[in-house]
Amino acid sequence: MEVVQLPHTKGGIGETSYANNSLIQVKKSFIIGKSVRDEAILDLLSTSSIYKSLSIADLGCxxxxxxxxxxxxxxxxxxxxxxxxxxxxxxxxxYLNDLPRNDFNSVFTSLQGFHDSFKESIGDEFGQCFVFGxxxxxxxxxxPSNSLHFVHSSSSFTRK
Structure with a gap:
């Protein structure tokens, strides 16, 4: 398998890191894509199936x-x-996807805060959440084939 060299963001948690300097870009793409995401996930959930587990991938997290x-x-x-x-x-x-050179350590360092805040807002009704890099x-x-229910990529949203 050929490894493709692609640019990557500045990792870590320092003053100049992507983690500390990307909130504006992340929120902008979040707002632009919210209605499309909501429609797509609700469409998935409108089937007669009640999912015991739901697989979500974020490409280019x-x-x-x-x-x-x-x-x-x-x-x-x-x-x-x-x-x-x-x-x-x-x-x-x-499933959180990004290029191998990007900083997954800062993602997983943030994981406990994510779990805690979501459990606090939802309460005991919150199911288990397993996160993979x-x-x-x-x-x-x-x-693998047929392993995901929902795939998201902020990179796929464009402004008209």
Whole structure:
């Protein structure tokens, strides 16, 4: 397998790191894509299936705590829908993808805060959430067939 050399962001948690300087860009792409994401996840949930577990991939995820802005919004939308239907929120399998040189350490350092804040806002109805790092370019294959329910990439949103 050929390894493609691609540019990457500045890792770490320092003053000049992407994790500490990307909130404006992350929030802008979040706002631009929210209605499309909501429509897509609600469309997925409109089937007659009640999922025991739901697999979500974020391709080209952010770094640090910004990573979880989109994921937590998707999980909140799923929780709200399941609550309306009178069902327990499913377990979440969250796959965070980025280039291998990007800083996954800052992502996983932020993980406990993500779990704590989501559990605080949802309460005991919150199902288990398992988070995985998937390094690699999303221009190649990253996942087995039929392993994901929902795939998100902020890089796919454009402004008209």
């Amino acid at each position: 952010s770094s640090g705590p910004n990573t979880f802005i989109v994921v937590s919004d998707l999980m909140d939308t799923v929780h709200s829908k399941y609550s309306l239907l009178g069902h327990q929120t499913p377990e979440f399998l969250v 998937v390094p690699g370019s999303f221009y190649g294959r990253l996942f």
